[in-house]
Amino acid sequence: MAVGKRVVVLDYGSGNLRSAERALARVGADVTVTADWDAALAADGLVVPGVGAFAACMKGLVSVRGDQIVGRRLAGGLPVLGICVGMQILFDKGVEHGVHTKGCGEWPGTVERLDAPVIPHMGWNTVKAPEGSVLFDGLAPDTRFYFVHSYGVLDWKLEAGDGFTQPLVTWAEHGVPFVAAVENGPLTATQFHPEKSGDAGAALLANWLRTL
Numbered sequence: 287m288a289v290g291k292r293v294v295v296l297d298y299g300s301g302n303l304r305s306a307e308r309a310l311a312r313v314g315a316d317v318t319v320t321a322d323w324d325a326a327l328a329a330d331g332l333v334v335p336g337v338g339a340f341a342a343c344m345k346g347l348v349s350v351r352g353d354q355i356v357g358r359r360l361a362g363g364l365p366v367l368g369i370c371v372g373m374q375i376l377f378d379k380g381v382e383h384g385v386h387t388k389g390c391g392e393w394p395g396t397v398e399r400l401d402a403p404v405i406p407h408m409g410w411n412t413v414k415a416p417e418g419s420v421l422f423d424g425l426a427p428d429t430r431f432y433f434v435h436s437y438g439v440l441d442w443k444l445e446a447g448d449g450f451t452q453p454l455v456t457w458a459e460h461g462v463p464f465v466a467a468v469e470n471g472p473l474t475a476t477q478f479h480p481e482k483s484g485d486a487g488a489a490l491l492a493n494w495l496r497t498l
Contacts, residue, residue: 291498294329295319296355299346301335301372302481309481313492321350330498332359336371340380340397340437341387343371353390360392365472365498370435373468373475377439392473394443399436402461406436411478413466415456421469421476422456423493429486431466431478438464438477
């Protein structure tokens, strides 16, 4: 375990803050839940949680300058982990009930409603991680993670180019394939909730901590 790594769970009014705090502490992190600018920038790792509507999460994030914190950290190569809607808001925009909301724009793409017979996608599901994934290292292909969402990214748009390598994209399926996780240098995100995924989620968080 990466004992003693300082992790801030960003408190912007949305997310399972205490469950995220407990899950990270379980795997050895020194966790603080705060919206403090200096603490968020100084931490070894920043976790951006999120539940509910894309627009509401973005409003809360901007209110504590969380979008700027994320941008500042990534510009300096400092790790950020987005969870659930905390992953979705990293993309260009979200579309809910016909309302288009601008996201952080760290990745191109649109968060849209899943085309599935049962919505929300709630419960345990497997994922298909790419070869070389650090996040899913040591986890069996049939490992299940806990999802709760009605929206997702259905089309990954960022391809490898000059000066950067192709991000590692993990997929899952509920009616249609959707992005379940991304590993892109210092920026990592999961659509599922590792903090609600038991031992599998703990193993994944421990893998992330080891990258800090």
